[in-house]
Amino acid sequence: MHTKIIVALGAAALLAACDGVATRGQGGESSVDAALHAEIQARGLSGDPGAGRQLPGIDDPLAQLGMQLFFSKALGGDSDAACVSCHHPMLGGGDDLSLSIGVGAVDPDLLGPGRRHPGAQPTVPRNAPTTFNTALWDQYLFLDGRVESLGKEAGMAGRGSGIRTPDVALGSADPAAGIDLLAAQARFPVTSMEEMRGEHFEASGNNADVRRHLAERLGGYGNAQAELPGSQWLTAFRAAFGSDEPAESLITYANIAEALAAYQRSQTFVATPWRDYVQGDTSALDDQQKRGALVFFRAPEAGGAGCASCHSGDFFTDEDFHNIAMPQIGPGKGDDVDGDFGRYRETGIAAERFAFRTPTLLNVAVTGPFGHAGAYDSLRETVLHHLDAHSAVAAFHFGLGQLDQFDGNGEQIYPRARAHTEAALDHLQAARGSGDSRLPVVTLATRDVDALVAFLEALTDPCVLDRQCMTAWIPGDASPDPDGQRLNAVNRFGDRL
Ligand code: HEC
Ligand code: HEC
Known part of the structure; x- marks a missing residue:
């Protein structure tokens, strides 16, 4: 099961040595770029989810x-x-x-x-x-x-x-x-x-x-x-x-x-290193990010994590709903008193209980905390949750201490958070039993997890990281403020955002 990845890693090293040679003639094995190219081709990706749309510029x-x-x-x-x-x-x-x-x-x-x-x-x-x-x-x-x-x-x-x-x-x-x-x-x-x-x-x-x-x-x-x-x-x-x-x-x-x-x-904001790579600039990603991409796209049977079965297409989402049992740390929407049943609230379809829409992963380096209730501050924790939801929830701190927002400045995670999360986990377990879940349990080596996180970061448009x-x-001091009610945002240190 792991052989392919190891071969691919070997190819990465070779690729670096051969300065851009795309294929390793011997035995027909592909380099990381060629393997990735095959994934891109098979999925029909263009790198640009905005293609063909009429979108206004900010000057409109x-x-x-x-x-x-x-x-x-x-x-x-x-x-x-x-x-x-x-x-x-x-x-x-x-x-x-x-x-x-x-x-x-x-x-x-x-x-x-x-x-x-x-x-x-x-x-x-x-x-x-x-x-x-x-x-x-x-x-x-x-x-x-x-x-x-x-x-x-x-x-x-x-x-x-x-x-x-x-x-x-x-x-x-x-x-x-x-x-x-x-x-x-x-x-x-x-x-x-x-x-x-x-x-x-x-x-x-x-x-x-x-x-x-x-x-x-x-x-x-x-x-x-x-x-x-x-x-x-x-x-x-x-x-x-x-x-x-x-x-x-x-x-x-x-x-x-x-x-x-x-x-x-x-x-x-879609001008990501990943888009540049898909559109032909093989230097837009580093080797670790390329390996991460392979882990992302490949199915578990092929040594990957099967992420693209839900985070599919150029927008990295199937626009569908899945229960992945991310901790439900908030006050809930009032389902069964204080829970959040997700899509089930709307449809009443039992299989959609606790299911939330698959998020896009574009700009994910800046869109945390992650999940419908913001249960994880880091991408790494989010990835680990996906790989093994039961272990991640078992290790989750439902008291204070895990999340920036609840760092002892008086706010608390909702008291029944653990019970709500366990209900979603039980539902996930049942869906797995009946073959209705697309979320596999995956074991990855640490370096593959690191690579996956590095790949996710390459899905971010550099513009969103740059104040300039x-x-x-963002309206500046010279922009019109038609009613004098403009929110000129500051951070906790009093600096203008
Ligand atoms: C079964 C479908 C499915 C699979 C497979 C899947 N995800 Fe997700 N992912 C989701 C859903 C649904 C959410 C949102 C959950 C929520 O809101 O509580 C999510 C959330 C995320 C988030 C948080 C994004 C945000 O803005 O909150 C990241 C990052 C992520 N997934 C990455 C991955 C990676 C990496 C993999 C492969 C290891 C993966 N996903 C596999 C369905 C899936
Ligand atoms: C108090 C915080 C808050 C304010 C104020 C707020 N939002 Fe949101 N917004 C949220 C939350 C939380 C959600 C997700 C709610 C859900 O899905 O149930 C959301 C969802 C959205 C979405 C859906 C995004 C998606 O991926 O589906 C859009 C678009 C949006 N808000 C735009 C706006 C606009 C426009 C306004 C002002 C008219 C606004 N929001 C005011 C918190 C806020």
Whole structure:
């Protein structure tokens, strides 16, 4: 079982010695590059998951408006949370926390580690996924897929057929969903009590009331006309939409969502070393990363870890749901009192209990903590969990101490976290017994684990690591701030992000 890998390693050494010679004539055995090339060919990879899509640049006027909205706390019911509270470009498009903290933060402008909530536990039940490359999802948004393209057309991001959202029943189209999955998704964070709405805003209203009130606040009309005195939103919307309509018809929540979607579509970061390699630059990866790639793609029977059976294609996801029993350390979504049943919440299909959407692995060097509840801070721990979930959970510290967010600054992992995680493990065990799990138990040598982690790091676009490169996605002091409510984020040391 391990022979192939050893042969491949031998070939790597030879390759280094022969300076780019791709094949080892003798016995027909391939070098690492040739073996990897075969995997790439067999899977039909191009290296570029964005190919063929129409995506706006950040200079697009609608994306610019979207950026101003994304950073405005005026979209929070109590004006203390913005989209960027949990999705900052310098925090990998997420918040660098295991579990997000939205409304009621001790310091609303402090993002990342050190962001606190006065209570003992974070209130948001899940980890904030990255907004980077969200334009590339064609089937589902949210970790449980509750925003769903009904037609699932490849390359369409939900355009072209109806979109189901949590406002309507499973399987039906939401007539108000908007143009694509991202526009549909952007209708929901503002309605979540823990994320942006707060407990008192439109307390007796429904989702539509919340959205209407926010649009009226920004537009300065209706019952909310006095909430943002002196706001310049009308000028900003007119410029972005190229329209001279009045606020009542231009500053609607549908248009707010469309602009937020455009900003997020502009956050497409796919220029990874891996892409360069697939497109022919064999020097874009080092030998360890190439070996890691082989471990990633090959099935366990061939000495690999079988990662690509779920993290498939150029976007490194099958856009499907699997239970891999990552620790459930949060307060849960209220399933069976305080658990989180993942996709099962939406479908009620028993096999989907505890199943979450396979994440993309692009930019994974900056998108941690990992898993739906952010249970692991490091890629290595995440990989080890995949290889042997039972051992990883047995070794997990459900008290304090394992995660940065719970490092003794007062916040605690949810008391029933262990029981919830064990329930997911039992479910995984049963699925394995009936042949319904695609997650194998894999034994890898330490150097193969190291290689796998090195490969994962090569899936990151260098731009997202570079403040200079990211500047265009972060409003600077000279950028318009239409309502004076911009969240100028700082880290725990008070430095601007
Ligand atoms: C309090 C933190 C918080 C705030 C504020 C917030 N989000 Fe999120 N966001 C999350 C979390 C947590 C999830 C995952 C929730 C789930 O899947 O159940 C998420 C999911 C998403 C997703 C889905 C990504 C994917 O891979 O499917 C997008 C897109 C997104 N948010 C955009 C936004 C926008 C736009 C706003 C502002 C209107 C916003 N978020 C405000 C925490 C936040
Ligand atoms: C059975 C399908 C499956 C296989 C096989 C699989 N994964 Fe995953 N992976 C998932 C799912 C599902 C998640 C998200 C789990 C959650 O949210 O709790 C995930 C999460 C991850 C994450 C965290 C990403 C993030 O943004 O949170 C990484 C990294 C990862 N996988 C890498 C790998 C590697 C490396 C392998 C091979 C050793 C692998 N996966 C094999 C399904 C799979």
